[in-house]
Amino acid sequence: MSTKGMFITLEGPEGSGKSTLITKLSPLLQERGYKVMVTREPGGIAIAEDIRAILHNKEYTMMDARTEALLFTAARRQHLAEKVIPALREGYIVICDRFVDSSLAYQGYARGLGVEQIWNMNQFAIEDCMPQLTVYLDIEPSVGLERIYQDHNREINRLDLESISFHERVREGYVQLAERFKNRIVTVDAHQPAGIVLEKVLQLIEERL
Numbered sequence: 063m064s065t066k067g068m069f070i071t072l073e074g075p076e077g078s079g080k081s082t083l084i085t086k087l088s089p090l091l092q093e094r095g096y097k098v099m100v101t102r103e104p105g106g107i108a109i110a111e112d113i114r115a116i117l118h119n120k121e122y123t124m125m126d127a128r129t130e131a132l133l134f135t136a137a138r139r140q141h142l143a144e145k146v147i148p149a150l151r152e153g154y155i156v157i158c159d160r161f162v163d164s165s166l167a168y169q170g171y172a173r174g175l176g177v178e179q180i181w182n183m184n185q186f187a188i189e190d191c192m193p194q195l196t197v198y199l200d201i202e203p204s205v206g207l208e209r210i211y212q213d214h215n216r217e218i219n220r221l222d223l224e225s226i227s228f229h230e231r232v233r234e235g236y237v238q239l240a241e242r243f244k245n246r247i248v249t250v251d252a253h254q255p256a257g258i259v260l261e262k263v264l265q266l267i268e269e270r271l
Contacts, residue, residue: 067097067150069191070267071161074199075233076222077206078252079259080159083199086260087157091267099149102159104137107144113137118219125220131169131180138162139187147191155271162188163196163239163247168221171235172228195270197263198240199252203229206252 072080084100091098104114113133116122138161149156162184170180203226210222240247250262 066153068155068195068271069146069150069158069193070155070270071158071163071193071196072199072263073160073163073167073196073236073247074252075201075203075206075229075236077209078199078201079209079256080199082256083260083263084157084159086256087264087267090260090264091155094268096271097152097154099145099154099156100159101141101145101156103141103161103164104134106141106146106158109144110137110141118217118221120218120220120223122220123223127169127173127175130173131165131175131183134165134169135184135187138165138184142188142191150191155267158193161193161196163198163236163243166239167232167235171238172231177235177238193246195266196243196247197266198236198247198249199259200233200236200249201252203233 072084074080081102084102088098088100103110104117105111113136117125117130117133117137146156146158162181165180165184166177169175170177207222207226207229210216210218240249248266250259250266252259254262
């Protein structure tokens with residue numbers, strides 16, 4: 063897919079600071095003269111936000127792992143078609159909170175569905191639209207979850223309620239993905255102060271631009 067813009071994604075376990083980082087990155091890049099669009103997965107558009115509500119509903123603990131994977135993929139496709147791809151074609155830097163690597167780490171690795179199976183399923187949804195840069199914010203699951211529970215403005219969702227062993231497997235999955243896709247995924251230590259993380263990520267983006 064030929065576009066004028068740049069697709070950047072942020073990944074990481076729960077509580078790694080992705081959402082906070084994105085809100086600070088956008089104005090800094092705009093000050094430098096770039097057109098920036100910030101979005102998230104699942105969500106970003108009406109259909110995907112509705113799917114997000116289902117996926118995050120704490121009452122749906124009975125959700126089958128394959129159902130979960132398919133819902134994430136469906137939301138991803140609509141989000142790409144309706145919002146991300148048009149923005150890239152218009153020359154925007156699109157910064158997205160989560161993308162396909164989340165499915166690979168959470169459903170493929172942590173849920174045990176198989177990374178290759180989830181990758182193949184997502185190829186149908188994303189075609190050839192992959193980020194030029196993915197920043198993986200690495201953090202110990204216990205630290206990330208503690209941040210979540212201390213943030214009273216953040217609603218606790220269904221995935222937050224998983225066992226610590228599940229979140230540890232998510233992190234293991236991300237580490238393996240960072241090794242596999244080392245030309246695209248750059249790891250940043252999210253235990254550092256937020257200001258240092260912001261400076262590092264901004265530098266990474268400007269180097270790619």
